[in-house]
Amino acid sequence: MQLQKIDKARYRKHLNWVIGACILVLTTGSLGIAQLLIHVFPDSDGSHFHWNLTGVILTCIAIFAILKRIRHHPFMVEVVYVWELKQALNQVTRKMPKLKKAAQQGDVNAMLAMQFSYTGSRQLWTLDDNTITMEELSIWQAELDNLAKKHNVTLDIQQYSEQVLRHF
Structure with a gap:
């Protein structure tokens, strides 16, 4: 995955619309769905938990299918992009202990993956207004720079690809 420049206002507006929808x-x-199932298959004891749960599950499946279908819409x-960035950063984070150890020994790929993680995290946290840990990120970045x-x-993050993580 390559990092891209994202318009924060547009991202927040579209994310809010997607969440709201x-x-x-x-x-x-x-x-x-639950009311329809309760109407079609009434339960004499009055417990409709299974129909309510079925309604939630079917609706979640429908939402997933719709999101998957419209993911390429402008x-x-x-x-x-942010969903995919979060997934890519999660992959790096899971390997971070091994990456840090290899980086200490001079492994260029480990340092490149860490650079991608730090740069991507900075972008993600800025987009989501999560600036609480930015100070820690600056410390980690300084350690990596050293x-x-x-x-x-x-370190050129344009050279980063997910293939780098396979070695760790």
């Missing part, structure tokens, strides 16, 4: 569809779909570009300087490595 999902909530609306989940609420109305779940209740509608409206979804920023939202899908390692790169020590091992005479230039």
Whole structure:
């Protein structure tokens, strides 16, 4: 995955619309399906938990199918990019202990993956207004910069790909 420049205002606006639409569809779909099932298959003891659960599950499946179908629509570009960025950062984070160890030994790929993680995290946290841990991120970045300087490595995140993580 390559990092892209994202318009924060557009991203927030589209994300809010997607979240709002999902909530609306989940609420109305779940209740509608559950009420239809309760009407068609009444329960004499008055417990309709299984029909309510079925309504929620069917609506979640429908939402997933709709999101998958419209993921390439221009409206979804920023939202899908951030979802994919979060997944890519999660992959790096799971390997971070091994990456840090290898980076200490001068492994260029480990340092490159860490650089991608730090740069991507900075972008993600800025887009989501999560600036609480930015100070820690700056410390981690400085440590990585020192390692790169020590091992005479230039880190260009344009060279990063998911294949780098397979070695760790």
